[in-house]
Amino acid sequence: MADSEKLAAGEFTTRHPIEADYLIIGAGAVGMAFADTLLSETQATIALVDRRHRPGGHWNDAYPYVRLHQPSAYYGVNSWPLGSGEKDATGLNKGFYELASGLEVLSHFDQVLRRRFLPSGRVQYFPMSDVGPDLSVSSLVSGERRPAKPRKVVDASYQKFSVPSARPPPYAVAPGVACAPPNDLPRMARAYRDYVVVGAGKTGMDTCVWLMENGADPGRIRWIMPRDYWLLDRAGVQPGQEFLASIARSVADQVEALAKGRSVDDVFARLEGCGVVKRIDVAVKPTAYHCAVIGQAELELLRRIVDIVRLGRVIRIDADQIVLERGAVAMNRDSLYIDCSASGITATPSKPVFEGNRITLQIVRMCQPAFSGALIAHVEAAYRDEAEKNRICTPVPPPDTPADWVRLMAIELANRACWAANEEIRAWQARSRLDIFVRQIAALNGTEAEVFKELGRYGRLAARAAANASLLSAN
Ligand SMILES: Cc1cc2nc3c(=O)[nH]c(=O)nc-3n(C[C@H](O)[C@H](O)[C@H](O)COP(=O)(O)OP(=O)(O)OC[C@H]3O[C@@H](n4cnc5c(N)ncnc54)[C@H](O)[C@@H]3O)c2cc1C
Numbered sequence: 001m002a003d004s005e006k007l008a009a010g011e012f013t014t015r016h017p018i019e020a021d022y023l024i025i026g027a028g029a030v031g032m033a034f035a036d037t038l039l040s041e042t043q044a045t046i047a048l049v050d051r052r053h054r055p056g057g058h059w060n061d062a063y064p065y066v067r068l069h070q071p072s073a074y075y076g077v078n079s080w081p082l083g084s085g086e087k088d089a090t091g092l093n094k095g096f097y098e099l100a101s102g103l104e105v106l107s108h109f110d111q112v113l114r115r116r117f118l119p120s121g122r123v124q125y126f127p128m129s130d131v132g133p134d135l136s137v138s139s140l141v142s143g144e145r146r147p148a149k150p151r152k153v154v155d156a157s158y159q160k161f162s163v164p165s166a167r168p169p170p171y172a173v174a175p176g177v178a179c180a181p182p183n184d185l186p187r188m189a190r191a192y193r194d195y196v197v198v199g200a201g202k203t204g205m206d207t208c209v210w211l212m213e214n215g216a217d218p219g220r221i222r223w224i225m226p227r228d229y230w231l232l233d234r235a236g237v238q239p240g241q242e243f244l245a246s247i248a249r250s251v252a253d254q255v256e257a258l259a260k261g262r263s264v265d266d267v268f269a270r271l272e273g274c275g276v277v278k279r280i281d282v283a284v285k286p287t288a289y290h291c292a293v294i295g296q297a298e299l300e301l302l303r304r305i306v307d308i309v310r311l312g313r314v315i316r317i318d319a320d321q322i323v324l325e326r327g328a329v330a331m332n333r334d335s336l337y338i339d340c341s342a343s344g345i346t347a348t349p350s351k352p353v354f355e356g357n358r359i360t361l362q363i364v365r366m367c368q369p370a371f372s373g374a375l376i377a378h379v380e381a382a383y384r385d386e387a388e389k390n391r392i393c394t395p396v397p398p399p400d401t402p403a404d405w406v407r408l409m410a411i412e413l414a415n416r417a418c419w420a421a422n423e424e425i426r427a428w429q430a431r432s433r434l435d436i437f438v439r440q441i442a443a444l445n446g447t448e449a450e451v452f453k454e455l456g457r458y459g460r461l462a463a464r465a466a467a468n469a470s471l472l473s474a475n
């Protein structure tokens with residue numbers, strides 16, 4: 001077969017193998033954070049491959065009004081700041097540190113690639129390319145396939161993401177019904193009689209807020225809420241030194257609730273009692289927990305929506321009704337349905353991060369993907385023994401339910417204790433942009449009585465909290 005025929009058949013293999021110490025599959029937030037720290041701490045060469053046309057992973061599919069839900073200071077790569085480090089002076093996040101927009105997140109990764117990775121001369125970047133099971137790298141545009149023979153393979157695609165724009169709605173929609181992903185909302189919105197938001201996770205909440213901020217009457221928003229969520233209070237995750245005492249209190253409150261709780265429900269009742277978690281409706285018991293973060297002003301705005309449908313997941317949307325798992329509701333024909341039902345991260349079983357010449361990137365600090373990618377790269381750079389590397393990097397998969405959070409906190413607390421007992425890791429954390437809490441604690445001069453009081457409470461309760469979390473999870 002001639003080269004041109006092979007190219008047309010997608011079977012074109014060149015003789016030029018890709019040579020690099022590390023082949024990283026996926027240039028999303030986690031792959032980028034890993035590559036950045038590896039570049040800082042080793043002389044290794046990297047081949048960075050992604051099916052998409054630019055780095056940032058699922059952020060390329062994000063809806064136009066998306067923002068991080070935790071402050072920008074916790075996100076991106078370690079060596080490069082994300083945002084200006086300022087507080088918002090207006091809007092629902094007023095008084096709190098900035099939340100990068102989706103465009104800012106993409107711009108961050110683009111700058112890191114173009115201004116840091118590529119000029120280093122140690123990174124080859126292959127966009128629009130797929131890594132096959134045999135590690136060959138195929139261009140999705142030309143069909144060219146190149147073998148790769150790296151020293152190590154880094155799988156930064158193991159954790160799967162699902163966002164609404166990347167797949168059709170998971171329910172039937174009758175012809176003529178206006179149903180769109182949130183990506184299309186700004187373009188499609190007109191004076192519909194009703195707006196129906198399907199899903200109550202971060203995307204659903206953002207969509208309700210967007211509608212009201214753009215003039216929709218809350219009385220004309222119907223919110224399909226298959227599950228209620230426990231939400232973390234944004235006041236408890238602020239990065240500035242002026243918030244340190246309240247962050248320390250929140251961290252200590254969490255271990256106290258875990259140490260003293262008599263059941264998962266009791267743990268969350270205690271967390272709510274001290275303001276660590278919130279919920280949209282205090283009369284409804286949440287059954288979901290995805291680490292979503294919310295501010296008080298946003299919560300109050302969302303509480304203005306009273307037409308909430310709690311009948312399970314949507315099965316189908318007809319012209320004049322919506323059919324759900326536990327019933328049907330009549331609908332106005334002039335409604336726009338916004339599909340916010342994708343789950344975000346989907347559960348994949350945990351596996352060892354380090355296995356021979358394969359590294360499988362996973363979250364090793366609860367809901368902190370960027371920090372996790374950076375820490376795993378540091379451990380790869382600084383440690384030799386595989387068992388020790390895996391001990392430092394035990395995966396903490398994303399929680400789905402309140403019971404998951406309790407169970408996974410036992411692993412999270414063991415990881416924290418392991419890192420705190422390791423002077424070298426502690427020193428690395430103290431100089432990491434992405435580890436705000438440990439960095440700030442390391443900089444204390446001993447006079448901050450309130451912070452030390454809370455750290456003392458944490459220290460006294462942490463082991464008991466881990467033991468009780470395991471016990472509650474076993475029952
Ligand atoms: C709306 C929203 C808001 C969020 N807000 C926050 C926040 O405030 N703070 C926070 O910490 N987290 C937040 N998250 C979660 C966070 O963004 C994710 O955990 C993180 O971005 C996941 O990155 P990733 O690299 O693991 O995955 P992905 O973004 O999915 O990247 C994986 C990449 O791998 C590529 N790939 C897969 N297979 C192959 C292959 N065979 N060959 C080549 N390439 C391949 C894909 O094309 C993709 O680009 C948010 C998530 C969402 C959806």
